[in-house]
Amino acid sequence: xxxxxxxxxxxxxxxxxxxxxxxxxxxxxxxxxxxxxxxxxxxxxxxxxxxxxxxxxxxxxxxxxxxxxxxxxxxxxxxxxxxxxxxxxxxxxxxxxxxxxxxxxxxxxxxxxxxxxxxxxxxxxxxxxxxxxxxxxxxxxxxxxxxxxxxxxxxxxxxxxxxxxxxxxxxxxxxxxxxxxxxxxxxxxxxxxxxxxxxxxxxxxxxxxxxxxxxx
Amino acid sequence: xxxxxxxxxxxxxxxxxxxxxxxxxxxxxxxxxxxxxxxxxxxxxxxxxxxxxxxxxxxxxxxxxxxxxxxxxxxxxxxxxxxxxxxxxxxxxxxxxxxxxxxxxxxxxxxxxxxxxxxxxxxxxxxxxxxxxxxxxxxxxxxxxxxxxxxxxxxxxxxxxxxxxxxxxxxxxxxxxxxxxxxxxxxxxxxxxxxxxxxxxxxxxxxxxxxxxxxxxxxxxxxxxxxxxxxxxxxxxxxxxxxxxxxxxxxxxxxxxxxxxxxxxxxxxx
Numbered sequence: 001x002x003x004x005x006x007x008x009x010x011x012x013x014x015x016x017x018x019x020x021x022x023x024x025x026x027x028x029x030x031x032x033x034x035x036x037x038x039x040x041x042x043x044x045x046x047x048x049x050x051x052x053x054x055x056x057x058x059x060x061x062x063x064x065x066x067x068x069x070x071x072x073x074x075x076x077x078x079x080x081x082x083x084x085x086x087x088x089x090x091x092x093x094x095x096x097x098x099x100x101x102x103x104x105x106x107x108x109x110x111x112x113x114x115x116x117x118x119x120x121x122x123x124x125x126x127x128x129x130x131x132x133x134x135x136x137x138x139x140x141x142x143x144x145x146x147x148x149x150x151x152x153x154x155x156x157x158x159x160x161x162x163x164x165x166x167x168x169x170x171x172x173x174x175x176x177x178x179x180x181x182x183x184x185x186x187x188x189x190x191x192x193x194x195x196x197x198x199x200x201x202x203x204x205x206x207x208x209x210x211x212x213x214x215x216x
Numbered sequence: 217x218x219x220x221x222x223x224x225x226x227x228x229x230x231x232x233x234x235x236x237x238x239x240x241x242x243x244x245x246x247x248x249x250x251x252x253x254x255x256x257x258x259x260x261x262x263x264x265x266x267x268x269x270x271x272x273x274x275x276x277x278x279x280x281x282x283x284x285x286x287x288x289x290x291x292x293x294x295x296x297x298x299x300x301x302x303x304x305x306x307x308x309x310x311x312x313x314x315x316x317x318x319x320x321x322x323x324x325x326x327x328x329x330x331x332x333x334x335x336x337x338x339x340x341x342x343x344x345x346x347x348x349x350x351x352x353x354x355x356x357x358x359x360x361x362x363x364x365x366x367x368x369x370x371x372x373x374x375x376x377x378x379x380x381x382x383x384x385x386x387x388x389x390x391x392x393x394x395x396x397x398x399x400x401x402x403x404x405x406x407x408x409x410x411x412x413x414x415x416x417x418x419x420x421x422x423x424x425x426x427x428x429x430x431x432x433x434x435x436x437x438x439x440x441x442x443x444x445x446x447x448x449x450x451x452x453x454x455x456x457x458x459x460x461x462x463x464x465x466x467x468x469x470x471x472x473x474x475x476x477x478x479x480x481x482x483x484x485x486x
Contacts, residue, residue, distance in 0.1 A: 053325035070323045077323040093242035
């Protein structure tokens with residue numbers, strides 16, 4: 001289970017304190033697939049960083065009773081001067097996963113072949129997304145945090161992700177943030193809408209979408 | 217440092233320790249790869265680089281014997297002195313601005329900025345220590361240095377230097393994270409510290425009224441003890457304030473750790 005209780009986040013800026021998130025409550029249990037809808041700049045990525053634990057909240061509590069991935073996003077989480085393989089080994093070491101016996105999976109899932117031995121800085125965002133996804137699958141988290149990455153990549157990559165996430169790992173939780181309701185609709189059981197720093201939860205995606213249309 | 221203060225569901229200490237060791241180990245491997253790569257002699261640069269520095273200075277000092285007006289064998293003097301400079305200066309220089317290029321790693325919950333500093337400190341300390349040991353052994357083998365008189369005292373002096381260097385590294389690291397000005401100021405400060413750090417003189421050679429002043433610098437006590445261990449009390453008359461050197465280093469370390477903790481709440485992953 002992941003539980004957010006009254007979580008707020010503010011950043012000091014030159015124009016005073018900016019409150020990005022205020023009093024967020026959210027609970028995600030094992031196997032649940034939750035979408036978070038919000039426009040650009042609504043605080044979706046901040047929220048996902050707080051859930052992952054990459055940043056501490058300004059106030060409130062976050063309880064994590066299951067292992068949570070880092071935010072699988074376009075950028076970040078990789079050392080760009082190192083090769084894909086070195087990054088893979090580094091991340092596996094950090095999470096205490098064995099990197100040796102999953103090498104075949106890495107090659108097969110990413111289809112990056114010789115590029116795995118090239119520095120990450122030469123990768124396109126689609127290639128990075130493939131690598132991030134594959135590594136997170138190797139580590140086998142209980143909950144995957146997905147920050148728009150499903151939106152990149154071709155249909156073949158989508159199919160693979162769907163297969164790995166929904167068939168091989170149907171028992172895992174999933175939190176997807178996106179401004180595109182299409183993805184939320186096809187991947188999630190329920191959704192929440194983030195606007196003006198507040199999170200409104202809905203029991204199903206259709207209600208959330210209706211609310212999303214109204215606020216924006 | 218593993219569980220954040222906001223998580224009231226705290227990770228047990230033993231498990232936190234295990235995670236931290238794992239993260240520091242991974243960071244160490246990564247640091248070696250990004251710094252030295254897999255080309256030519258690779259990670260051997262870790263100690264070859266400080267060794268070349270010390271070798272150059274030793275050669276220079278041996279050529280210009282006049283720098284120290286004493287009968288002490290110059291090669292041993294240069295090796296013990298310059299190795300100690302390499303230690304505290306590299307620790308501080310490598311921790312300066314260490315966070316910015318590693319921001320993307322902070323996306324992984326268990327990677328804390330303290331871990332980044334600790335992994336860099338471990339590498340520098342390891343490199344400087346290996347370089348000192350190898351140089352002594354090589355110079356002994358070719359007859360340019362006599363064997364150490366008291367290895368225990370040398371280890372003691374080196375430990376004092378390691379403690380001070382770690383504290384200085386964390387302090388400079390946390391300070392430069394807070395302001396760019398600190399990084400600019402650190403370089404001239406380290407330049408001025410070099411001649412007064414005890415590397416190029418023995419406290420005994422100073423006028424008596426300056427001797428207690430020199431010992432205000434914690435690394436001076438470390439170098440003095442290191443040299444007493446190497447030459448033996450018959451050759452050098454060392455002056456050191458070990459309790460002061462250790463407590464002042466620990467105090468600096470404490471302040472530095474508080475600053476690191478504060479920085480951890482402020483730094484955002486890229």
